[in-house]
Amino acid sequence: MLRVEQLTKTYKSGDRPLTVLDRVSFEIEPGTTCAIVGPSGSGKTTLLGLAAGLDRASSGEVWLKDHALHQLDEDELAVLRNRHIGFIFQSFQLIPTLTALENVMVPVELRGVSYDYVAGEARRLLSEVGLEGRVDHYPSQLSGGEQQRVAIARAFIHKPDILFADEPTGNLDSETGEQIEDILFELNRKEGTTLVIVTHDTELASRCDRVIRLKGGVIASDCAENTAGSAAGTINRSTGSDSVGDKVADRVAQ
Ligand SMILES: Nc1ncnc2c1ncn2[C@@H]1O[C@H](COP(=O)(O)OP(=O)(O)OP(=O)(O)O)[C@@H](O)[C@H]1O
Numbered sequence: 001m002l003r004v005e006q007l008t009k010t011y012k013s014g015d016r017p018l019t020v021l022d023r024v025s026f027e028i029e030p031g032t033t034c035a036i037v038g039p040s041g042s043g044k045t046t047l048l049g050l051a052a053g054l055d056r057a058s059s060g061e062v063w064l065k066d067h068a069l070h071q072l073d074e075d076e077l078a079v080l081r082n083r084h085i086g087f088i089f090q091s092f093q094l095i096p097t098l099t100a101l102e103n104v105m106v107p108v109e110l111r112g113v114s115y116d117y118v119a120g121e122a123r124r125l126l127s128e129v130g131l132e133g134r135v136d137h138y139p140s141q142l143s144g145g146e147q148q149r150v151a152i153a154r155a156f157i158h159k160p161d162i163l164f165a166d167e168p169t170g171n172l173d174s175e176t177g178e179q180i181e182d183i184l185f186e187l188n189r190k191e192g193t194t195l196v197i198v199t200h201d202t203e204l205a206s207r208c209d210r211v212i213r214l215k216g217g218v219i220a221s222d223c224a225e226n227t228a229g230s231a232a233g234t235i236n237r238s239t240g241s242d243s244v245g246d247k248v249a250d251r252v253a254q
């Protein structure tokens with residue numbers, strides 16, 4: 001699904017170049033979940049941006065399916081991102097002048113699919129994340145957790161093959177954070193989307209199949225057999241609840 005080879009990012013700040021990622025290589029299998037953890041400044045956001053084709057490496061390769069991202073021009077990258085990649089920014093990055101529904105529709109609207117179809121899908125996803133009563137709200141009328149859920153719905157509207165999330169629960173209280181986690185893993189399970197999640201939250205990381213730890217721009221450890229994550233996944237799958245909306249509703253009811 002995703003393969004990065006000898007990925008290096010060097011910034012030229014001041015007189016000396018600053019290498020923030022140094023020959024990082026790994027491969028992520030389709031349909032799996034991977035956490036990227038590490039101290040502040042270790043290069044996690046930089047790595048995510050490079051892997052998602054939002055930023056360019058100084059050297060190295062990024063392969064997404066059979067596409068060589070490092071060889072594409074800006075227009076080709078935009079098309080590829082729109083087709084295959086979802087990205088949840090830590091700061092949500094919703095468009096303030098659009099309603100929740102319109103924000104979710106943006107990625108597909110850009111592709112010229114019929115309005116009614118996209119609006120239906122956007123309503124369905126907003127309902128999946130428990131926001132059916134907020135479709136006409138503007139971002140300023142939504143709480144932080146609600147904005148994050150709109151961002152998640154938006155990231156899933158075009159059914160990406162891979163979803164990158166940069167600290168998706170970083171700004172949220174623990175209960176809302178847990179809801180967001182459940183939504184991500186549930187949508188991953190239902191749609192088969194590969195998840196790559198940057199997080200400081202050890203519990204969230206332990207739910208992933210794999211944990212890659214960065215330190216000073218290099219991989220300090222790569223735990224492909226995250227047994228705690230498998231166990232959590234088993235518990236999660238055995239709750240018997242099929243829809244994300246049910247789960248959120250269950251939690252709210254508790
Ligand atoms: N445009 C830039 N120019 C110079 N240095 C940069 C630039 N962007 C990031 N850096 C440096 O790269 C390093 C890695 O940054 P990055 O944002 O990837 O860290 P991070 O692991 O995501 O940290 P955090 O957990 O705090 O979000 C930092 O030391 C940062 O100062």
Ligand SMILES: [Mg+2]
Pocket residue numbers: 044045046
């Ligand atoms: Mg970061």
